[in-house]
Amino acid sequence: MLNSVIVVDDEASIRTAVEQWLSLSGFSVQLFARAEECLAQLPDNFPGVILSDVRMPGLSGMQLLERLQQQDPGLPVILLTGHGDVPMAVEAMRNGAYDFLEKPFTPQHLMSSLGRALEKRQLVLENRRLHEQADLKAQLEDTLLGMSQGLQQLRRQVLDLAGLPVNVLIRGETGSGKERVARCLHDFGPRAGKPFVALNCAAIPEALFEAELFGHESGAFTGAQGKRIGKLEYANGGTVFLDEIESMPLAQQAKLLRVIQEHKLERLGANQSIEVDLRIIAATKPDLLEEARAGRFREDLAYRLNVAELRLAPLRERREDIPLLFEHFARACAERVGRSAPAPSGAQLAQLLAHDWPGNVRELANAAERHALGLGSPNLAPRAEGQSLSDQVEAFEAQCLRAALRQHKGEIKGVMEALQLPRRTLNEKMQRHGLVREDFLEG
Template sequence: MLNSVIVVDDEASIRSAVEQWLNLSGFNVQLFARAEDCLAQLPRHFPGVVISDVRMPGMGGLQLLERVQADDPDLPIILLTGHGDVPMAVEAMRNGAYDFLEKPFTPQHLLGSLRRALEKRQLVLENRRLHEQADLKSRLESTLLGMSQGLQQLRRQVLDLASLPVNVLIRGETGSGKERVARCLHDFGPRAGKPFVALNCAAIPESLFEAELFGHESGAFTGAQGKRIGKLEYANGGTVFLDEIESMPLAQQAKLLRVIQEQKLERLGANQSISVDLRIIAATKPDLLEEARAGRFREDLAYRLNVAELRLAPLRERREDIPLLFEHFAHAAAQKLGRSAPPLSATQLAQLLSHDWPGNVRELANAAERHALGLGSPSLDSLPAGHSLGAQMEAFEAQCLRAALRLHKGEIKGVMHDLQLPRRTLNEKMQRHGLVREDFIARE
């Protein structure tokens, strides 16, 4: 239950009496003698109610109401009025004030109005939260494409982890989309407005690694002309994505561990520590603990990085996502050229579903772009049949069901008519492929 209350009144005796009444009733009270001070410190999405006198030196309660409503029209404001101000207060209620209390008022009258206003505020904030969650879910679905159970679970995990201040380790094969997932963890969390800095640890020469990460002072080493801000310092307040973390030199692993533990770093050649606020998202293909047992990675750093872990399934384990991803990449490539992507034949679709995609989503995107450009693709022209006929037919059936459900927005009768299936058979097939009609209603 919300219990935050702001009281604005230029009379100290009124402020003191109201504070005492509200504190005894369990409310968290903040007092202001001037409306201007209240406005300056009023937080966005304030989880409570504002109580304000109408007549005060400088900005009055009606002006405060107008200013607050410009930012948050749903924030309840209760006005305190003298007898001569009642008609004015009634007019203010027509303009959005929640209630007015005529002085002198009893504690019971104040508490009754306040509790009703807080109940309303709680409903408004909960409604906002649900709308924001639905918006985030919709945006994430358009960023991390796929309807397989694995992708749906991944999206739920990303939404859960994005708002938490924990380091994340992403496990997945080359080309499986680790950087895209890392970017989503940043973009859908509270650090979204701060820098997102991505580094591939395997692409940085060992001799330059320390300067690249930590920066350097002028003259720190031969050729170090001028001061340079390192990637970690540049990302202060935001997120650092360290891809192929297993390639980081052991000496730099020790320094990274210190940054994570102390939230401080030192530029190369400097004696002064610099405080930083960072979220570290690391990505790796091998198991870091196995790397540690082999002496190639620090075990203590592995545990620090792996507070939470996300595993990205290879494309061959979520074949039902292949047609949707291929269509997305082909359409994007064709759109750049102002043309339409040629449709896939049944044979080409079967080839897409049978291929093992060792390069994962990156390889699929390349095949889709070549197809959109009319160049042909090894992935479509000469794919080896890597799976049994039964497995290919299962994947194709799942795609047909998904396409029909998407077309009819989860409306079962339309799907039954299109696919010429009785209700019981359709239900069995949907259950076998992990398809739920509500997912297709929500997507729209």
């Protein structure tokens, strides 16, 4: 239950009396003598109620109400009025005030009005939170494309982890989209306005690794001319994405562990520590604990990085996403060059679904771009093992159903006619593939 109240009144005796009443009743109280001070310190989505006098030097209670209505229309404002101010207070309620109390008022009257106002504020904030969650979910669906159960679960995990101050380890094969997932964890969390620094540990020569991560002072080593800010220091307040973390030299692993534990780093050649606030997102293909057992990775660092783990399924394990991704990449490429992308034929679609995609999404994007540019169908080798013919048929059937539902905007009669299926059969197939018509409705 919300219990925060801001009291704005130029009379110290009123402020003191109201604070005593409210504090004894368990409210969290903040006092201001002037409306200008309240506006300057009011946080976004303040979880409470404003209790304000009407007549004050500087901004009046009416002017404060007007400013607050512009800033947050859902914030309840209760006005404290003298006898002659009642008509003015009634007019203020027409303009958005929640209630008014005529002085002198009793503690019981005050508590009753505050209780109702706080209940309203709680509903407003909860409704606002749900809308924001829905907006974030829609944005994430446009960023991490896919309808498979694995992708839906991944999106839920990303939304859950994005707002948590924990390091994350992403496991996945080459080309499976690890950096994109890391970027989503950053963009959909509280660090979104701060730097996102991506670093591929396998691409940095070992001799330059320390200077690249931690920076250096002038003259720290031969050729070190001038001071240089390292990647970790540059990302202060934001997120560092360390791809192929298993390739990090052991000596630098120890220094990274110290940064994670102490939130401090030292530039190469410096004696002074610099405080940093970082979120580390690491990505790896092998199991870091197995790497640690083999002596190639520090076990203590592995545990520090793997506070939470996300596993990205290879494309061959989520074949129902292939047509959607192919269409997306082909359309994006075609738009860049000012042409329309031809739809893949049934034979091409079957070939896409049958391919093993060892390069995962990156390989699929390349094939889609070649298709969009008219450079010929991708030369895809058939799968040597793994998915059975029945599994491939199931994936193809799911894609046909999804395409028809999208084309007819969830209108079942149109889908039945397009696919020449009776209603009962269509319902059974949609249920088997986890398809819901509401997901395809227009708007």
